[in-house]
Amino acid sequence: MKRNNKLFIGGGVLLLVILFFVFSGSSSETGPEVVVEVEQGEFVIDIMTSGSLDAKNSVPIKGPTGLRNYRIWNVTIQDIIDEGTEVKKGQYVARLDQSELTGKIKDSQLEVDETQSQFTQTRLDTALTMRQARDELINLEYTVREKQLTLDQSQFEPPATIQKAEIELEKAKRGLQQAKENYEIKRQQNVAKMQEASAELRGDKNELEGLMALSQGFTILAPQDGMLIYERSWDGKPVKAGSQVSAWDPVVATLPDLTKMISKTYVNEVDIRKVKRGQSVEIGFDAFPDKNLKGRVTKVANVGEQRPNSDAKVFEVEIEVFGTDPLLKPGMTTSNKIITKTVEDALFIPLECLHSQHDSITYVYKKSGASTVKQEVIIGDANAEHVHIIAGLDAGDRVHLSSVQGMENKEVILLEEMNGKRNPQKVEAEPEPIQNESQQPQRRRRNN
Template sequence: MTLDSLQPTTFKPSGKGLMNHKLTKWLMGLLILSSLTGGGYLVYRQTVISSAQEARSKMQTVPVQRETLPITISANGIIEAKQSTNVSPKSSGRLKSLLVDEGDSVKAGQILAYMDDSNLQGQLIQARGSLAAAQANLQKAIAGNRPQDIAQAQAQLEEAQANLQKGIVGNRPQDIAQAQARLKSAQATLAKAEDDFQRNQQLYNAGAISLQTVNQKRADRDSAQAAVNEAQQALALQKAGSRTEDIEQLKAVVEQRQQALALLKAGNRQEDIDSARAQVVQQQGSLKTIQTQIQDMVIRAPFSGIVTSKYSDPGDFVTPTTSGSSVSGSTSSSILSLASNYQVVANVAETDISKIKVGQPVTITADAYPDKTFQGKVAQVAAQATVTSNVTSLKVRVDLTDPETLLLPSMNVDAKFNAGNLNNVLVVPTVAIAREENGTGVRVLTETGRTRFVPIQTGLTVGNKTQVRSGLQGNEKVLVSAPRGFNRGSNRGGRSGGMGGGYGGMGGRRGGF
C-alpha cells in the first residue's frame, strides 16, 4: 500500500470524545501560561536582582576613623606698614636734589635728598671766627700777663715814685741858682732896655727922632720888665718848693701804679677765667647749632624700608610737616613717604577671637602669589571690636615673614590662624553627611548589605573631613557614594530615593569650610 493510496479519514467524535478534546485544550493553555510565568520570573531574577547585587558591590563606603584635626581660623586681611613716615626736613627750605624714587629700597641712614644750605655757610664761617676769638681770650686769661707788660708797669711806678720824692724834697740849690741867674739876666736886659728908652725919649723931645722909634723902645722895656717879673716868680717857686696838693697828687699816682703792677703780677682772677671759658662754651654751642642745621640739610632714611610715595621734586619748597601732598604744585609739605616692617591686619569674627593668642603661628596666602605661602605670628589683638555691616569683628595684627618683600601695602591676603588640634576625635568624610527628615546624619552600611540613616551631631570641619561629636560608635562604615538609582533605604525606597540630592547638597554646603 502506497502513500498515495491513503485517503484522509474524517473523525467524527461522539459526545464524550468532544468533552475530552476541550479539556485537553484547557490543560495545554494552562501549561503554556505556567511556562511563560516561570520564564518571566527567571528573566526578572537574572536582570533586576542581579543588577541590584551588582550595584551593591559598587557602593563606596569608608570606615569611621579617629584622627587629630588641626584647628584653623580663616580671616581676610590687608597688608599694612607697621612703621611708616613721611620724610620732611627739620626746617623749611628748597629741595636741592633727590636721590631716590618710588619703589626703591633704602637702608637706615642712607642719604635720600639734599636741601639748599647756601644761607648757612656764611653763618658757619662767622661762628667759627667767634669761637676762635673766645678761645684766644680764654688762653690769655689762663696764661696771665706777659713779662714785658709787668716790666713796663714797674717802670711807670718807679717814675711816679721819683716824681713824688722830688716833690717832697723840694728843688735843688742848683735849680735855685739857675733861677737866680735867669732873674739877673732878665734884670740886666731890663736895665739896658730902660736906658735905651730914656735916651730915645730925650732925642724925641729934641725932635731928633720919630715917635715910632720911641714907642718901640718903650715896648722893649716893658717886655724886659715882664721877663724880670717871670724870673722872680720862678725863683720864688724854686725857693718855696712843691705844694702840698702837688705832693698828694704825686702820691696818688704812685699808689695807682703800684696797684696796676700788682694786678699784672697776680694775673687774671678766677672769675675772669670762668667768664672767658663760658664765652668759649657759648660760641661752641652756636657753632654746633649751625653745623647741625647744615647736617639737617642732608636728608637721611630714619629706618630701612621702601619708598612708597614721592611728594617733591628738586626746586620745590618743603616744610617740616608729616602730611603728604601732591608733587604737582610748586610747594610741598613733605619729600617722600617711607614704609617698613609690613604687617597683616586681619578682621577675625568675635566668635573666634577667644582662640587667637599672641605668638600664634599664621599661614598667609595672597591672590597675587597663588603658588606661595607666607608665615607670620600674631603680634597684637585689638582691645576694641568694630562693627561693619552689622558684623562684629576684631582686628588682629600679624608680624609677617617676607624676606623678598613681595607683599606690599594695601594687598588683600587670606590668613589662617593655627589654633591647635582636636586629638583622637571621630571623623567622617564631609560628603557623607546628609540631611533628611530625621535631621543631619550619615548612612551606615548594615550587615545585610543595606544602609540605614543614623543622625549625628557634627563639630569642626577641616578640609574634607568633619568631626562627629555623637551618634556613631567608631566601628561603622558610612556611605559616601552609590550608583545612580540605587535604593539607599531599607524599606522606604521612595523616601530613601531622595538621598542623592541630600548628599550632594551637604557636600556643597560643607565645601566652603
C-alpha cells in the first residue's frame, strides 16, 4: 500500500512538472524561460555619477601673496606635513624653496649698495656746486661794493671818468643779478637731482625690505585649528613636496569645515540637460558601503570642460550633503544617484523585456493564458534597469525577459493608438531584439 502511495505521489509530481513546462511556453534562445510580472508603483529616473567629497566652506592655507610683485611666478614646495594632520593655529605646515628668492635678495642688496653710493656722490657733487655758486655771489657782491665806492670817490673827477665809473657799477650789478638767477636755477636742478637719487635709493630699499618680508612667508603656518587637506591641482592630484605653487593662487592646503560637506561630480553632455538645481540625490560612499546620506543639487555648470584621460565634455555639478558624520573626510569617493524625475503609480518592466521590429514597433513577449503573444507597447523614460510602460500592458501581466524561440514570424498585436504613427514597415518582418542604445530608450549612464 505504501509503495502504491509513493508511486502515486511521484507520478503527480512528474505531471506537475510537465504541466509547468507546457503552460510556461517554449524555452528562450539563451536558456530556461524567465517570466516577470509588470510592476506598478513609483518609477524613478536617475543618473549615477561618481564624485569627490569636499567641504562646503574651508580656510585656505596660502604661501606668500606678493610673489608677482617681485617677478616670481612659481615656487616649489620643499616640505609639507602629512595630509589629515590635526593642526593648531600657528603650527608649521609647509616650507617653500627660497632659491630664486635668495638670488633676488642678493641682487637687490647689490642694487641698494650701488644706489646708496650714487646718492652719496650726488649729494657731494651738489654740495660742491652750490658752494662754488655761493662763493661766486659773494665775490660779485664785493665787486659791486667796490664799483660803488669808486663812483662815490669820482664826484670831483671829469665827467668822462664819472660816466665810466657809473657804467662799471651797472655792469657789476647786472653780473650779480645774473649770478643770483643762475644760482637759483642750479639750486633747483640740484634739488631735483637729490630727489631723484633719494627716490631711487628709497625704491631699492623698499624692494629689499619687501623681499626680506616675503621670505618670512616661505615658512607656512596654520591660520587656525583644523584638519589639513592638500590642495588639488587642475588634474585632481594633491600637491606634495616638489609640486609647483602658482604666484596667482599660492594655496598649498585647506582647513575644511567638516560640518557642511558637498560632493563635486561631473555629468556628461548627454545627461546634463536632465540635471537641475534642487533635485534630490542619494549619496553613497566607497569607503563605507553601508552608509548613505541624502543630498540636493545646488550648482550646475553652464560651461563644459574636458577632464584628463577623457574625450567627452562634462559639466561640473555640486551636490550639498545633508547631515554629517565624523568618519567622512574630504577627498573620499562618492556615488551620487541624482533623481531627475519621479512618476507616481507607473507601470514598469525590466529593460531586457523590450524588443524592436524595424525601429518602428517596440514589443514584449507577453504570457496570455497558456500561450505567449507578441504585444506592442508604448514606452516612456528608462533608468538603468527598468523602463516605464505607458500603454500595452497592465499591472500583473507576465512578460518574458528574453525572446521566445519559435515566435520569430508571429505577428505583433498592435495598439490602435499607434496607427498612423509608425514607419511603413511590414509588421510580419523578422523582429530584432533591442541590443544597443540607438534601439533602446536612453539608459542611465555612469559618469566618470
